[in-house]
Amino acid sequence: MAEQRTASGPIGARIRRTEDPRLLAGQARYLDDIRLPGMLEGAVLRSPYPHARILRIDVSRARELPGVFDVITGAEVRELAAPQPVIWQQIPDQRMPESYALPTDRVRYVGEAVVAVAAVDRYVAEDALELIDIEYEPLPVAATLDEALAEDAPRLYDQWPDNKMGQHTFTRGNVDEAFTQADVVLRETLYYGRQMGLPLETRGCIASWDTYTNQLDLWLSTQGAHVNRDLMGEALRKPVHEIRVRVPDVGGGFGNKLDFYIEEVLASLMSRRTGRPVKIIEDRVESFVANAHSREQRMEVELAATSDGVITGIRGTVWAVLGGRLSGAACGPPWLSAAVMAGPYKVPNVDVSVVGVFTNRSPIGSYRGWGQPEATLVYERLVELLARKLGLDRNEVRRKNFPAPEEFPFPSTVFTYDSGRYAECLDLCLSGVEKNGWKERQAAARAEGRSVGIGYGFHVECTAFGPSRVLNAVGVQHSGFGQSVVRIDSTGRVTVYTGEVPMGQGIQTALAQVCAQSLGVPIEDVTVIAGDTDSCPYMGYGTGGSRAAALGGGAIIRAAEKLKKQIRDIGAHLLETAPEDLVIENGRVAVSGAPARSVSMAEIGNAAYRSVGKLPAGQTPTLEEREVMDPEDLAWAYGCTAVLVEVDRETGAVKVLDHLIAHDCGTVINPMIVEGQIHGGVAQSIGGALLEELVYGEDGQIQTTTFMDYLVPTATDMPPMQALHMETPAVHIPGGIKGVGEAGTIAVPAAIANAVDDALDDLDVTVTAIPITPPRLLAKIRAAQEQQS
């Protein structure tokens, strides 16, 4: 029942990636591999206090250390730079604390940067940090959500009466009536722990400021070249034509490299002051405090339904545990959690709020999934709890509440879903579970006294993010369009220049496939250039929100259509025939039905650039098209995840035994890359569901700053994974492409929570907190056992 398409061209073909040989051979060039002549290396002194007043900063001893070129403090930053820009302003009247790359008077989380140093190398720079004297006056700490919300809470910002950053409520229908008239009402408080993307390559930057020309050359390990150039321009009050951003090979992004940070501002300022290039690359310990944290929120929710399982209303509050300042993403991910709280279901009455709360923790920002795993935990837990309460089959309850395919475009609470066949996707997943014999495995295990459960999670995924007007409508202070240039050169070879940024996801290969298919040329003839603001076309936002294939690819498809017209015109002139009689296939332009009458793309390219006399009259030399992709609306992918888990009742440990996802990302460009994206997302969310948590002590100190404390999945933690593909075309994207970058990530925690409940069904346990660590689950098991005895 899985739709196995047979690829007739490059789109849909399972081809190996063009990126790989140099990565395999050790020839990649990541940020830290770049060494410019005279380059200095930076280091950043970070606050050891979660909340403190800065009384005095003395950097004189550091400045005197041989090998030190610059030491910069917050007071100096204020003279040279503007406040850090925040592009996510989606909450009306959200409080916007003004923050610069370095603070002058106060620190609000452990790890907040206070002073930066540039020296001959990192070793000397770190020596210099030890010579900096800072006098702090520790302040009372709001280390947790409850502490920050307490009546007498220490305030992080004196200008406001409390620690709330803002509140936004989404409403639809008449929610009070729905709850009054409901046959059943469920109430749950769910907690999603603090986690982060943690790319294996830490974040870094090199800045080279030529003070004679004012040209600033930046190399950033980032997911957004153009957006970060613009934000850098704002932060440095510098026109962007003086800034060039290049993105070398990026060792993983996962959202952590999407947001705008402070280190690139500091490197730029120190380069300006020293006349030398300055590199700052964080070490792993720094990455745990200086990169965006994510996910942490408490969700108090209620569901109203009829006795036969029809959902009639949802209401609740997402309490977003923000950090001590705003990242560029501000309260964005929790906001999206609240906005998509109805998930794939038809919920006529909604009243869901998001409240952002400042705490003395690291700032919240982007991480793959971006609020959607949290929302999915809510709606997929509630739907299974509803089924449990009513004694109905959980997947029948899901099915009962899906919009039918003919109800698309389906208007959900905030967004309109473009296309979908949700019930079919559920069926595909269920048939996979049946085929793989999970129920038999579960029964056999239970017969042996083992606690094995099956859980499901159906998710919707916001992809092709995003259409500029949609972004602006929801408060993003930036455009979101994509753009690609397709150029055929004098030898007939093709170069694609895209604004999208590669970070390991295989986008060069995927875009080459789209281009090869669209133009009718062999994929070997296509090169994809990305990650350079001087050669690649402008793109809004950054490569996040599962967008690169859809927006980058959609632009290529349109550009190729325009190019093909030119190719046919030139070919017709060379072959003395009519353009409409020509087909372009495998790099040749041939008369339809008479393949012997043909010219190669090389001849076309030669005519367009060198033997221009061969062009038809009126044809302008060169062969190049540029296309902006700013679609009318988003594309909504979806999927149904199933997991088979085993719980150890003695220890509370959970092991995922098997995994399966049926998903629909529209047109599949390369099944191998799609599966790779899903596998990686699943790994991160199995880590997120069971292992990963950024833990803070009562004193506000972070306790997880190494891979020994913050556990990411290793090969032995991972089950086999299977992906079944469906293809329902995107409505607003040429080629029907939706995104897949976050597909694996979103539903796994909910599915695992559901499976753990199922494994412990005799105890009537309800998992309410992610990650499901052994101590958390053991406490639930013990409590349930005590209640039963």
Next chain:
Amino acid sequence: MASKVTVTVTVNGRTLSAECEPRRTLADFLRQTLGFTGVHLGCEHGVCGACTIVFNGATARSCCMLAVQADGAEITTVHGLADGETLHPMQEAFWDNHGLQCGFCTPGMLLRACELVEEFPDPTEEQIREGISGNICRCTGYQFIVDAIRDGAQRMRQTS
């Protein structure tokens, strides 16, 4: 600043000498002093395995060693796997099986995989998973790496 010492190592068959401070890590020495940038630094505390090298015949974490400890050692980095422009069978297998995404863990993963196959010429899935459990990959979820190592082992058996 301490006085510098001379360290001589043989890397991928070539003997190289350079001066460095005694505190310089072997990883920084290989990367920055000698230019073997395929040695990656993912954590600098010996957990992630991105900096894995072959040190006198066995894999080791170059981030947790000092360059001075390597004086006289024989070292292989990822650059030593390919034969000129011909990729090593394990590299080919990683390519064919999509055993990498961002490529940052890949050098360490490849060197560990080759060592694993020396130990288990026809490794089981469990042996592979156990064998690479000291190397973190944040992109792939490991499934295609496991497939690649099984495939690479077969290719290595055929070519040996």
